[in-house]
Amino acid sequence: MSILPKKLALIVPVHNEEENISLFYNTVKANLTRQSLNSLPEDFHELICDFWYIDDGSADTTLDKIKALQAVDKSVHFISFSRNFGKEAAIYAGLSYTQNYDYVALMDVDLQDPPSLLPTMLEKLVTENLDSVATRRADRKGEKVLISFFSNLFYQMLSKISSTKLVSGARDYRIMSQAMVKAVLALPENQRFSKGLFSWVGFKTEYISYENVNRQRGQSSWGFWKLFRYAITGLISFSTVPLTFVAALGLLVTFVAGLGAIFLIIRKIIDPTVAIGGWTTVVVVITFFGGLQMFSLGIVGRYIAAIFLETKRRPMYIEKERK
Template sequence: MDKISIIVPCYNEEKVLPLFYQEICKIFAGMPQVQGEFLFIDDGSRDHTLDILQSLVAQDTRCRFLSFSRNFGKEAAMYAGLQNAQGDYCVIMDADLQHPPSLLPEMYRVVRDEGYDCCAGFRQDREGEGKMRNFLSRAFYRLMDRICNLEMRDGAGDFRMMSRTMVQAILQCQEYNRYMKGLFSFVGFDTKWIPFHNTPRAAGETKWNLRSLFRYALEGIFSFSTAPITLVGVIGLVLVAAAFLFGMGLMVRGLIWAGTVNGLAVVVDVLLLLSGLQFIFLSIVGQYITKDYMENKNRPVYIVKRSGGTVKQNHA
């Protein structure tokens, strides 16, 4: 009998966790041919999420949890879940029910019978999202498609069922700065996509505002693309060429119309322009240096403070 591990990152999800548990139990009640494991990762929640998880573990032997010592982020929570999951197939899904549990039987059929290593869901619309957020999200995926040698489609998220072989491949990528959407594409393997409609959260509030989404987008760009560094070099060459042509023009103008060029104004303007560009470029280069700095520290991706159930504790 196959075992399916449901990995659920949780951060302040006290309002929606009981609803999620009810829905996931209904789905597995209709799948008697498989065993279920519900692995919840409490990512340093500040509400009663941990209390609810302890209650679920006490009443259902399929439930397990890991509770972090602080908020390490969703990427670390997903990594911890994959490290500690015991199933033949692993599913990553959110607790807010925006990832439809009703798709799980079809996902299992695909990876079991059709030869795919992964079956992933993607949102075919963004109903209910703000226009600005919708526009920025689409623009980000178009940008990633251009500058990264990875297949990352608009609407694709973390919701997917993976074979044990694919999970092991992902766990071999042990970098500290993790961008799971990029890692899913990086490791390859055959993936079948199942569309679903966007739905609002069942309860509670989203943890993703424009600021956090912007930081997440930068994480993806700097983790899987060297295009910003290349762009710096290209702009540098363009500026050198422009400065050369501009300087030649000033020299010609000074020779023909003596005294018509204000040299001090030109120098000040050029210095301000180049100084501003230097700060921008240093910021881009600094992103890469910072990531290399963090990798060399070899810090743990997460730290477990408490656990429930028979969960093996890996802290790498």
């Protein structure tokens, strides 16, 4: 009786990555050979590996490069968005279309996620009976100092203030069982933070560490402010501590202001000649409390904005073309 080969889907979100499409494809093919899979069970020796490029509204020739690959290899598929919806939407779309595969891998096209790890990840997944094998960077060599500092700070902070624990340096790069994929897709939220969702759903996951790898070609579209906004989405999605902080801060300021008022009243009673007030004092007090109110409203407003976006129930992405 013939053994049916296992099926693996590679989800690859891309946005203006024309220089990396073919390079990524060729590198993965070179690393997922029969020889590299020999240590796995027999049904992995003829592994069926399909590429799912998710074109996130690219303005260059990215989609043309994907179509050129598809013309010579039917294992290449693509979904093209009508505009740029963001990486989270691309991940969700990829997971939605790969529910008939045994395993699903999520990778970046810039080769910062080393394809050479794929055989090791598959072997670990199967031999240790895991639901997911994920990756983390052991260092951030080559990354901008400011981005590196705030990235580490974000992981540490979110792990402390949220019940969902994130592994420092964790990448989106992972291989998942179909059971885990379906669990992630069952979460209907619009404001998605996949690293947190992968952790929140649970399942048996192990991490592989590797040294940071720089982009092979092109420039990353992830600048500081884009990463900052993404971090805020993760914070709002997985922790209500900022709201508690605002309430506690308001209570503390009210208490301190009350003590100050009592002090001034007692001082006036003891020495009626003491002058209370003055424009400087009034301006400082008003500015302090005005700034505090704006800070508090900003945090509360961010949560309200998340609720507002969720209640609209807009689709996460709109397909323009798929094949």
